[in-house]
């Protein structure tokens with residue numbers, strides 16, 4: 001792409017002089033590295049990439065973009081890069097260098113700059129016996145994850161991460177830094193908590209931490225040939241467990257690579273992964289029915305809260321992952337059979353991991369003062385992903401994930417989980433209808449020109465009239 005197709009070199013030089021962080025245009029050495037997302041399956045080609053070092057940089061970059069008629073795509077890690085619209089002509093505004101985190105144990109709160117990754121919060125919080133509502137991965141960004149809801153190991157007890165946000169600092173498309181909390185900027189405060197990042201560039205989030213230091217957690221591995229027996233048993237068992245226990249049933253095909261330990265390398269398993277906020281004694285009693293099935297490997301142990309982000313064995317380095325997910329209103333036996341027919345034992349599939357997360361508990365109850373995802377009516381959520389280093393493999397993974405979702409349509413909950421839909425579907429597809437309607441009104445107030453490119457686009461209310 002010629003630089004003149006997008007933004008003049010002289011303009012990029014002006015921007016460079018305005019911000020402390022690095023700026024890359026398509027002709028610059030380093031542009032390819034700068035535009036690279038954590039998810040290597042995303043091929044982002046913005047007109048310019050800005051690495052903000054501070055709030056001042058964000059404000060200046062936003063004002064520059066708007067004065068040059070450019071749209072802006074805020075991004076931290078790029079774990080969620082696949083759902084983005086094409087970035088042609090746009091500014092990719094990366095916050096990855098803004099990773100300062102402060103923990104305030106006396107008020108059980110943390111403040112994380114927009115580029116913080118979960119480990120930046122969970123590790124210092126645990127020094128005070130506190131836990132954040134992180135997800136399965138240590139290096140997913142706090143901001144993108146939380147703006148999209150945030151569904152982790154403590155969710156059945158404490159709900160979505162978004163509903164534990166107590167304040168947000170955001171630069172709106174007109175270049176103003178705004179602080180929104182329960183008493184200020186009610187619309188922004190509501191919208192960013194689960195409605196995604198469509199209103200501006202978030203520069204920091206504040207969130208409640210919870211007194212959880214140790215947990216009883218681990219995984220039971222069975223050969224995939226036992227998938228039907230194990231998943232049906234797991235499904236029945238989920239009806240019996242307390243909110244303090246969150247579990248995920250999973251089919252996992254381990255790649256034949258050195259990073260995977262020998263007994264697991266290149267093999268396929270059915271797993272039950274679980275985390276319990278309680279003692280080892282009561283945790284062991286809870287998982288006894290599944291343990292009685294005789295797993296080949298049992299990793300349950302007492303762990304510290306930050307170790308939760310290793311339980312699911314998410315990749316620690318960038319990978320090309322292509323997947324899709326769906327909320328399920330119910331998971332009767334024939335829904336499990338449907339999953340097994342498409343991705344169970346004996347089936348050739350490009351989907352390395354298919355997980356079903358048990359929801360309910362606090363997720364099913366409307367959170368006090370909630371944001372755009374007040375509660376989740378679905379009882380389970382499914383997510384399927386393939387590692388896809390080539391375009392053909394990406395297509396295959398996408399096709400198989402879609403087929404799985406379509407086959408589960410009879411149990412579909414109506415809308416999908418924001419963070420697990422990896423296509424550029426409109427926000428309408430990933431939010432409750434009432435929330436989407438309100439979000440469109442708010443978008444019309446703060447970003448009528450759709451200057452902000454977000455994971456799932458929100459059409460401003462006026463545009464649709």
Ligand SMILES: Cc1cc2nc3c(=O)[nH]c(=O)nc-3n(C[C@H](O)[C@H](O)[C@H](O)COP(=O)(O)OP(=O)(O)OC[C@H]3O[C@@H](n4cnc5c(N)ncnc54)[C@H](O)[C@@H]3O)c2cc1C
Nearest residue numbers: 074076077078079080135136141144145151197202454455
């Ligand atoms: C390995 C892996 C594990 C995961 N585990 C979970 C899980 O357990 N639970 C769960 O809920 N999700 C999970 N996800 C999904 C994840 O939450 C989403 O992909 C999320 O968008 C990632 O956020 P990020 O900031 O890392 O990614 P990014 O790609 O940097 O951001 C994603 C989107 O968030 C918005 N955004 C990010 N930063 C800003 C900002 N500063 N201002 C405004 N908008 C912003 C933008 O719309 C951006 O496109 C996982 C994803 C992966 C790849």
